[in-house]
């Protein structure tokens with residue numbers, strides 16, 4: 001099938017297998033490998049993207065379901081060559097080890113801070129409950145969220 005969707009602010013087209021997931025289409029057909037494929041079962045959150053503004057696991061969405069819709073991926077967060085504040089915070093807080101979970105976590109944190117710029121720890125833990133990290137023990141990730149939240153409130157939207 002021919003997929004046409006607005007991806008990171010740009011209308012893109014690609015030939016994709018009709019049964020392909022949105023994740024496979026992004027990674028294999030549209031040159032956007034930022035979203036990771038760690039479980040392909042909706043369990044880990046590494047493939048998180050926005051579809052019409054809603055956070056989804058791209059491994060559970062058919063590419064065909066994105067037809068004519070707006071998709072935003074982790075690649076769409078940096079602007080004018082500058083990392084998004086959440087990306088900066090993850091780097092500075094040392095919240096990245098192997099990095100496999102990182103894109104999904106960054107998307108999830110950016111989504112959280114868009115709606116709640118000052119989340120308490122329970123809210124953060126609930127918001128990130130669908131994102132699995134096998135490396136960090138999560139402490140540094142929570143540090144990164146706090147750093148990003150502080151900066152967001154000080155300097156505008158994340």
Ligand code: FES
Pocket residue numbers: 036037038039040041042043044045046047048057058059060
């Ligand atoms: S790869 Fe989609 S949730 Fe794990």
Ligand code: FES
Pocket residue numbers: 095096097098099100101102132133134135136
């Ligand atoms: S940094 Fe390796 S899975 Fe999170």
